[in-house]
Structures are given as C-alpha cells and as structure tokens.
Amino acid sequence: MRKIQNKLDERLNYIRSLILDMGGFVEKTIASACDLLLDKNPNPNIMHELKMREEEINTLQLRVSRVCFKILARESPVAGDLRLILAIVNANTDLERMGDLAFNIAMKVESIEKDPILDEIIHMYESMFAQVSKMVHSSLDAFVAEDERLSRKILIQDDNVDQIRDKVRKGLEDITLSHNRLIKPCIDLIIMAGELERIADHATNIAEEVIFLKTGDDIRHQDIPDQPEEEYKK
Amino acid sequence: MSDVLVKIRNLSASFSSVTVLKNINLEIPSRKVVAFIGPSGCGKSTFLRCLNRMHEEVPGADIQGQIFLEGQNIYEKHIDPVLVRRKVGMVFQKPNPFPGLSIFDNVAVGLKLMGVKKRVLYERVEDSLKQAALWGEVKNILKRQGTSLSGGQQQRLCIARALAINPSVVLMDEPTSALDPISTARIENLIRRLKEKVTVIIVTHNMQQASRISDKTAFLLSGELVEYEKTSKIFTNPSEVRTESYITGRFG
Ligand SMILES: Nc1ncnc2c1ncn2[C@@H]1O[C@H](COP(=O)(O)OP(=O)(O)O)[C@@H](O)[C@H]1O
Ligand SMILES: [Mg+2]
Numbered sequence: 001m002r003k004i005q006n007k008l009d010e011r012l013n014y015i016r017s018l019i020l021d022m023g024g025f026v027e028k029t030i031a032s033a034c035d036l037l038l039d040k041n042p043n044p045n046i047m048h049e050l051k052m053r054e055e056e057i058n059t060l061q062l063r064v065s066r067v068c069f070k071i072l073a074r075e076s077p078v079a080g081d082l083r084l085i086l087a088i089v090n091a092n093t094d095l096e097r098m099g100d101l102a103f104n105i106a107m108k109v110e111s112i113e114k115d116p117i118l119d120e121i122i123h124m125y126e127s128m129f130a131q132v133s134k135m136v137h138s139s140l141d142a143f144v145a146e147d148e149r150l151s152r153k154i155l156i157q158d159d160n161v162d163q164i165r166d167k168v169r170k171g172l173e174d175i176t177l178s179h180n181r182l183i184k185p186c187i188d189l190i191i192m193a194g195e196l197e198r199i200a201d202h203a204t205n206i207a208e209e210v211i212f213l214k215t216g217d218d219i220r221h222q223d224i225p226d227q228p229e230e231e232y233k234k
Numbered sequence: 235m236s237d238v239l240v241k242i243r244n245l246s247a248s249f250s251s252v253t254v255l256k257n258i259n260l261e262i263p264s265r266k267v268v269a270f271i272g273p274s275g276c277g278k279s280t281f282l283r284c285l286n287r288m289h290e291e292v293p294g295a296d297i298q299g300q301i302f303l304e305g306q307n308i309y310e311k312h313i314d315p316v317l318v319r320r321k322v323g324m325v326f327q328k329p330n331p332f333p334g335l336s337i338f339d340n341v342a343v344g345l346k347l348m349g350v351k352k353r354v355l356y357e358r359v360e361d362s363l364k365q366a367a368l369w370g371e372v373k374n375i376l377k378r379q380g381t382s383l384s385g386g387q388q389q390r391l392c393i394a395r396a397l398a399i400n401p402s403v404v405l406m407d408e409p410t411s412a413l414d415p416i417s418t419a420r421i422e423n424l425i426r427r428l429k430e431k432v433t434v435i436i437v438t439h440n441m442q443q444a445s446r447i448s449d450k451t452a453f454l455l456s457g458e459l460v461e462y463e464k465t466s467k468i469f470t471n472p473s474e475v476r477t478e479s480y481i482t483g484r485f486g
Binding site: 080081 | 442
C-alpha cells in the first residue's frame with residue numbers, strides 16, 4: 001500500500017493543540033486559586049484575569065466541538081480516528097467543567113475569612129491542590145501522548161484525592177462544632193474541597209478516555225454489560 | 235454461533251500463473267451479510283467468482299483448495315457448475331437485465347429453464363419481486379421491457395432474478411456503485427432484509443456501506459486475507475494495522 005497525505009491528520013493535530021491550550025488555562029487557574037488561599041498572590045487584577053481565562057476556555061470548548069462536528073459530518077471517521085474524536089469530544093466537556101470549577105474555587109477562596117484555627121486545615125489544602133494539579137497535568141500529557149500507563153496511574157491518584165477530601169471535611173466539621181463563628185468559612189472550605197475533588201474526577205475521566213482511545217475498551221462502569229449487536233440493529 | 239454455510243479452505247486462484255488469491259481460509263455464516271473490502275485489484279471479484287465457479291471460465295485461470303457449500307466441496311469432479319450457480323446467485327455492478335425481455339420474463343426465465351410449471355410461475359415471480367422490494371412499482375407494468383426501468387429498479391430486478399431460483403447465497407459485486415443515494419439506500423435496506431432467507435456476500439468500495447449493512451467484514455490486500463471479523467470490531471477497533479490504515483484512508 002502507498003501512504004496517502006491525510007487532511008484529517010492535520011485537523012486532528014489542530015484540535016489536540018486546542019485541548020492542550022484549554023488544559024493549560026485550567027492548570028493556571030488552579031494554581032492561582034491555591035496561591036490566593038495561601039495569600040501568595042499579590043496581583044490586584046487576579047480575579048479579572050481569572051474571569052477572562054474562564055471565558056477563553058469556553059471559547060476553546062466551542063471551537064473544539066465545532067471542528068469535531070464538522071469532522072464527523074464530513075469525514076465519517078472510523079477505527080482509531082473515530083475513537084480519537086469521541087475521546088476529544090468527551091475531554092472537551094471535562095475541561096470546560098474543570099475550568100468552571102477552578103474559577104468557582106478561586107472566587108470562594110477570595111471571600112474566605114482567614115483564622116489561625118483554620119491554618120492547619122488550609123495547609124492540607126495545599127497538598128490537595130498540588131495533587132489535583134498534577135493529575136490535571138498528567139491527564140493532558142497522557143492524552144496527547146496516548147499513554148495508557150500514565151493514565152492508569154492517574155486512576156490510582158484519584159483515590160488519594162478522595163482520601164484527603166474526606167480528611168479535611170472531617171476536620172472542618174469538628175471545627176464548626178466548637179467554633180460557631182467559623183461556620184461560614186468552614187462551609188466554603190468544605191464546598192471547595194468537593195469542587196477540587198470533582199476536578200480530579202474530570203482528570204480521571206480524561207485518563208479513562210485515553211485508555212479507550214488506545215485499547216478500544218470502555219472501562220467506565222464495567223458492571224454494565226455491552227448492548228448485544230442485535231439490539232443495535234433494531 | 236450461527237451455522238457455517240460456506241467454508242473456504244486454502245483457496246488460491248491465478249490468471250495465467252499469476253496468483254491473485256493467496257491461500258484464503260474463512261467461513262461464511264448462514265443468513266448473514268458479509269462484506270469484502272480492499273483496494274482495487276486486490277482480488278475481491280475473483281474471490282466472488284471462485285464461489286460460483288465462474289473463475290474457471292476465464293482461459294488460463296486456475297484454482298486450488300476447497301470451497302464447501304453446505305458441506306459439499308463445489309470443486310469436486312462430479313459436481314456440475316450449473317448446479318452450483320443455482321445455489322449461488324450473482325448480482326453485478328452494472329444492472330444487467332436481459333435485453334428484449336419483459337420485466338416478468340427477466341425473473342421467469344431462470345425458473346422456466348429449471349422446469350417450473352406454468353401455473354406456479356406467476357406466483358414465484360411475484361414472490362421474488364416482492365422479496366426484491368420491487369413488486370409495488372412494477373405489478374401493473376410486468377409486460378414492459380426490463381431495460382425500461384430506472385437504474386435502481388433494474389438492479390432490484392436483477393436481485394429478484396437472482397432470488398427467483400431460491401439460492402442459498404447471493405453474491406453482489408459493488409451492486410450500488412452505479413446508483414444514486416436514494417436507490418442505494420433502497421438496495422441497502424433490501425439487503426438487510428434478504429438475510430432472513432439467504433446469505434449475502436457483498437463487495438463494496440463504500441466503507442460506510444460495509445459498516446451499515448454487514449455483520450462481518452473481510453479485508454483483502456494483494457490477494458491475502460488480512461482480517462476477517464465482526465463489522466463493528468473492524469470499524470471501531472481493527473486488530474491489524476493494515477486494516478486500520480486502509481479504512482481510515484491513510485493507505486490505499
Ligand atoms: N480476466 C483476467 N485476466 C487476467 N488477470 C485478471 C483478470 N481479471 C482480473 N485479473 C487480475 O487479478 C487481480 C484481481 O482482480 P479482481 O479480482 O478483479 O480485483 P478487485 O475486484 O478486488 O478489484 C488484478 O490484478 C487483476 O488485474
Ligand atoms: Mg472488482
């Protein structure tokens with residue numbers, strides 16, 4: 001057989017690069033939120049910048065979904081190309097959600113009233129932010145390199161994040177029992193932990209997409225059996 | 235598992251000692267649609283012609299191996315090729331109704347040759363035209379020339395003609411490549427329904443057609459069977475890199 005110059009490859013590379021851009025924005029927003037929480041961000045314009053970044057992610061999401069829509073309509077991709085498009089469509093949704101969640105977290109952080117009693121817990125958030133950020137970064141690396149092994153590592157890291165979330169939640173619940181005046185920041189922090197954990201879930205989704213892309217195996221909800229071929233034909 | 239209708243063992247075929255099919259082994263299940271895909275010249279039509287013993291009609295053509303149809307090797311010495319062709323019907327790329335024959339006679343002629351009695355003839359023709367989803371359009375014009383029909387109708391007439399003699403397999407060699415999208419869709423629907431009665435082996439250059447209508451897909455390349463799998467597997471996650479390259483349009 002002879003190699004054919006494929007226009008589709010160019011388009012696929014283009015959306016891959018858009019996905020990477022989205023991921024980069026999400027990572028930056030997570031980092032800014034963490035800096036804000038630790039009072040490490042001196043930038044007075046930071047909230048404005050974060051808002052612009054969040055809007056940029058939305059624009060990229062639309063652009064990716066439009067390109068995918070056109071490819072599906074015009075190129076009828078099959079096999080690896082089809083799996084890649086499906087993975088991109090799903091990752092695109094995940095990244096947009098991650099962008100929203102990261103922005104919400106930053107907004108909450110900004111309004112949290114700090115108190116020395118919260119210092120220890122806030123220190124735990126630092127490591128949670130770091131882990132989530134690493135997962136997001138790895139999930140994009142795995143996506144672009146179609147690295148199945150890295151993806152499987154991310155699935156394991158997700159359990160760690162869940163554990164830290166449970167620990168901070170317990171700690172915060174205890175503080176609310178003894179310090180009534182801290183109920184408001186504790187609730188914000190509990191919600192924030194949930195949002196961070198959801199970002200990790202989306203990174204995990206992307207890792208699962210990579211496994212599907214590489215192997216054709218859908219590893220989500222493995223207890224649900226595949227639909228029989230006959231049913232598809234009805 | 236469905237029953238095996240055709241079993242192909244070590245099939246090789248050549249024209250004037252140029253091998254064009256190389257040691258093909260595969261099994262075709264009963265009452266399924268099986269698609270053959272592959273670049274031009276890879277041997278798809280030759281493969282079909284081996285199945286109804288038409289390959290040997292070409293001077294210098296040779297064939298080795300066995301093809302079992304319902305358990306019987308069709309290449310055994312005592313087997314009459316004409317009887318094989320009764321069991322294995324064929325539909326070609328270009329609709330080819332018999333010129334000079336009416337719509338009715340196009341379908342009836344094979345039955346007459348088989349000695350079907352006159353009083354059941356009409357019924358059998360009607361039946362075949364119904365199976366080919368053409369009856370409604372031609373029942374009032376049965377005396378008209380077959381060649382007066384549109385391209386899509388002519389192709390369905392050829393399918394009716396093939397079905398009339400009750401074959402167990404119908405071979406179709408790019409049956410829709412000369413047709414418009416609507417006629418193509420009609421024939422595709424027809425093929426899907428045909429498998430209630432017969433096995434359809436279809437050669438097509440249209441990947442979407444293969445993925446829409448077939449249960450299994452075989453990929454041939456330079457006379458070799460590269461991959462033969464469930465169609466859903468071939469078009470979502472083929473095992474062979476060469477299959478993937480071909481169906482995604484990266485090699486051809
Ligand atoms: N009648 C013939 N005489 C000699 N060579 C032939 C003849 N028919 C086909 N071939 C050769 O056999 C090979 C397979 O042809 P064919 O089965 O028609 O391929 P396909 O249907 O996949 O396009 C090709 O290389 C073709 O040139
Ligand atoms: Mg051919």
